[in-house]
Amino acid sequence: MTTDYAVQADPDLVSGAQKGDTRAFDELVRRYRDKVYRLSFKILRNEDDAAEALQDAFLSAFRGLANFKAESTFSTWLYRITTNASLMKYRKRRDNLVSLEQSQNPGEGAEAMQLPDWSTQPLDELLDSETRQVMEEGKRLLDEDLRTVFILRDEEGLSNAEVAEILDLSVAAVKSRLHRARLRLLDRLSRYFADRLTRRDRGR
Known part of the structure; x- marks a missing residue:
C-alpha cells in the first residue's frame, strides 16, 4: 500500500523520518521550504544567501532530527534552526552594516x-x-x-x-x-x- 505523505501530520512525518524514512523528511522539506526561505530572506535580504541558509537549515534539521523531542512543534524547532543559520551568515556581513x-x-x-x-x-x-x-x-x-x-x-x-x-x-x-x-x-x-x-x- 502506497503511503500518502502529503496528508500526514507533522508529528507522523517526524516520527517516520526519525525511523529512516527519507520520503517523510522530503515531505517536511516540501511543506516548509517556502517558509524557511522567506524567513531567511527577510533576515539576509539577499537571494543567494537566503538559498544557502535554507540548505544549511534543512541539513542541520536532518542531522539533528534524531534528537528532536516533541517538547516543541517541528515548525518552531525548524524556525530556530533557520534563524540561527541565517544569523550566522548575517554576522559575516555585519562589519559592513x-x-x-x-x-x-x-x-x-x-x-x-x-x-x-x-x-x-x-x-x-x-x-x-x-x-x-x-x-x-x-x-x-x-x-x-x-x-x-x-x-x-x-x-x-x-x-x-x-x-x-x-x-x-x-x-x-x-x-x-x-x-x-x-x-x-x-x-x-x-x-x-x-x-x-x-x-x-x-x-x-
Missing part, C-alpha cells in the same frame, strides 16, 4: 521620546514604494537582536512565546526588544513623514 543604535547613540530615556503623529496619513501613502524603502532601510539598520525579534513577531506573525522559544529568551525580553524595534522604526518613519509634509507644503 552600520547600526542605527550605534550611529544615533541614544542615551537613557530615549525610549520615552515624543514622536510626531503620522497615523492620519492616507493608507496608500503609507504603503507606497518610497515609504516601503524607508521601512526596509530602517529594518536593515536595526541591531541584529531587535531586527530578528521584529521579523519573527511582526512579519512572520509568531507569538511572543514562540519567538522566545526560538531565540532562547524570556517572553519579557521579547516584548522589550519588540518595543524598542518598533520605536526605532516609528521614529524613522515619523521623521520621514515630517520631511515629506514639509516638502509638500513648500511645493504649494
Whole structure:
C-alpha cells in the first residue's frame, strides 16, 4: 500500500523520518521550504544567501532530527534552526552594516521620546514604494537582536512565546526588544513623514 505523505501530520512525518524514512523528511522539506526561505530572506535580504541558509537549515534539521523531542512543534524547532543559520551568515556581513543604535547613540530615556503623529496619513501613502524603502532601510539598520525579534513577531506573525522559544529568551525580553524595534522604526518613519509634509507644503 502506497503511503500518502502529503496528508500526514507533522508529528507522523517526524516520527517516520526519525525511523529512516527519507520520503517523510522530503515531505517536511516540501511543506516548509517556502517558509524557511522567506524567513531567511527577510533576515539576509539577499537571494543567494537566503538559498544557502535554507540548505544549511534543512541539513542541520536532518542531522539533528534524531534528537528532536516533541517538547516543541517541528515548525518552531525548524524556525530556530533557520534563524540561527541565517544569523550566522548575517554576522559575516555585519562589519559592513552600520547600526542605527550605534550611529544615533541614544542615551537613557530615549525610549520615552515624543514622536510626531503620522497615523492620519492616507493608507496608500503609507504603503507606497518610497515609504516601503524607508521601512526596509530602517529594518536593515536595526541591531541584529531587535531586527530578528521584529521579523519573527511582526512579519512572520509568531507569538511572543514562540519567538522566545526560538531565540532562547524570556517572553519579557521579547516584548522589550519588540518595543524598542518598533520605536526605532516609528521614529524613522515619523521623521520621514515630517520631511515629506514639509516638502509638500513648500511645493504649494
